[in-house]
Amino acid sequence: MTTLERVASVAGRLSAMTLLFLTPLLMPILCSAQEPPYFVTYSDYMEEPGNLDFTLKSLNGTPQYGNSFVSQTLELEYGVKGWWTTEVYLAGQHTSNDSTIFTGWRWENRFRPLPGEHFINPVFYVEYENVSFADKSLLEITGHDSASDLLLTNAQGRSKVERSLETKLILSSKAGGWDLSENFIAEKDLNESDPWEFGYALGVSRPLAMAARGKACVVCPENFAAGAELYGGLGTTDGFGLRATSHYLGPTIQLRIPRGPNITFSPNFGLNANSVGVLYRFDVSYEVQQIFHPRRAK
Amino acid sequence: MSWPRRCCGIVLGLAMTCAAAETSWIQKVPEADRVRANPYAKQAEDIAAGSRLFANYCAQCHGSDAKGRGKRPSLRSAGVQQATDGDIFWLLKNGNRRRGMPSWSSLPEPSRWQIVSYVKSLGTSSKAQPVHEPQEKPR
Numbered sequence: 375m376t377t378l379e380r381v382a383s384v385a386g387r388l389s390a391m392t393l394l395f396l397t398p399l400l401m402p403i404l405c406s407a408q409e410p411p412y413f414v415t416y417s418d419y420m421e422e423p424g425n426l427d428f429t430l431k432s433l434n435g436t437p438q439y440g441n442s443f444v445s446q447t448l449e450l451e452y453g454v455k456g457w458w459t460t461e462v463y464l465a466g467q468h469t470s471n472d473s474t475i476f477t478g479w480r481w482e483n484r485f486r487p488l489p490g491e492h493f494i495n496p497v498f499y500v501e502y503e504n505v506s507f508a509d510k511s512l513l514e515i516t517g518h519d520s521a522s523d524l525l526l527t528n529a530q531g532r533s534k535v536e537r538s539l540e541t542k543l544i545l546s547s548k549a550g551g552w553d554l555s556e557n558f559i560a561e562k563d564l565n566e567s568d569p570w571e572f573g574y575a576l577g578v579s580r581p582l583a584m585a586a587r588g589k590a591c592v593v594c595p596e597n598f599a600a601g602a603e604l605y606g607g608l609g610t611t612d613g614f615g616l617r618a619t620s621h622y623l624g625p626t627i628q629l630r631i632p633r634g635p636n637i638t639f640s641p642n643f644g645l646n647a648n649s650v651g652v653l654y655r656f657d658v659s660y661e662v663q664q665i666f667h668p669r670r671a672k
Numbered sequence: 673m674s675w676p677r678r679c680c681g682i683v684l685g686l687a688m689t690c691a692a693a694e695t696s697w698i699q700k701v702p703e704a705d706r707v708r709a710n711p712y713a714k715q716a717e718d719i720a721a722g723s724r725l726f727a728n729y730c731a732q733c734h735g736s737d738a739k740g741r742g743k744r745p746s747l748r749s750a751g752v753q754q755a756t757d758g759d760i761f762w763l764l765k766n767g768n769r770r771r772g773m774p775s776w777s778s779l780p781e782p783s784r785w786q787i788v789s790y791v792k793s794l795g796t797s798s799k800a801q802p803v804h805e806p807q808e809k810p811r
Contacts, residue, residue: 408729408778423772425732456769490766491777551780585712585782588720596783632728663732664741 415577421453478505517571722790
């Protein structure tokens, strides 16, 4: 095979992969999901059965004495059943004055045991993680995670891979348009004899308008939701509590473009010396409806 | 038993099963929810708002004409159209997860009532309902 043929072959594969990836995004069956505007906190929201949600999560931060970084995570969320949602995450990051690397993957499942709505709606969460120490997606904070973890060079961080099991108890309530969600996180490194690590996340949010307008619009209050998130570590089984843990608090705002993407932004402020000063989080998500259903909505 | 009788029996059995499945959620609706009044009923602007919400959240499964898709039921069926506004509102809030109907409790209550208004405005007509747009006031 000549060099030209090789280049053509690689270009053809890349085009096919790009087309495969972009086709669902270009189909006129997109819609905005009803997910609350949280980055770390989970609510009782489950993906509608048959729908596939693509989310690109970006995180930017500059730890003290370290280089600024941008983490990108692609999240693919699929509604298997009304009571079961499964997700895959692919994460990577770029650190200034260092390199750009793939940091690992996660596979999570959420189960909602109780049918119907209750004052508190519980959801069980189980996740397997295979991520290197260079991962900077900060999808949760557990144990004694701190800003100093982000000072490793990419070469140092990628040499060690953590395979861990993460569980969450998600509790969610709704009243008067408000969503209040609480997560209790327990994580165990499966390779090491490390203790269980704990964490928490709290989120509260509300749409800016309760009723929709008769006329189609994009920048109108019913398409916005706003709220706040608080999350951090709770130590380990060897030392449960707030000592030597990091915590973040921040407002969050989301625009749900009708039959288009959801766009969410939040600055998260570090609450103590173990935290990064400010983390900027930005999400864009598309929901592809009834992706494996033979007849699509018109 | 002859084949035509067996076929009739099977069809009748399936129809009864489907009818039972369609009405099963209604039997779960508490009386207090069943009789709730829709504050957004029969108001053109709210029906129009409901149709936009329907297109965004419901048409994916029930079809843009609300006639159902595959196993997803028609919302123009007599079972749905004869249900009270409170019944449908209860279903939107609680869902029927075992049958694939998600809960829409994340949508604010007024928005859910607007969807109910739109669904009830469809009637049992098999013709596609145009999207309701409120009339422009003459200048």
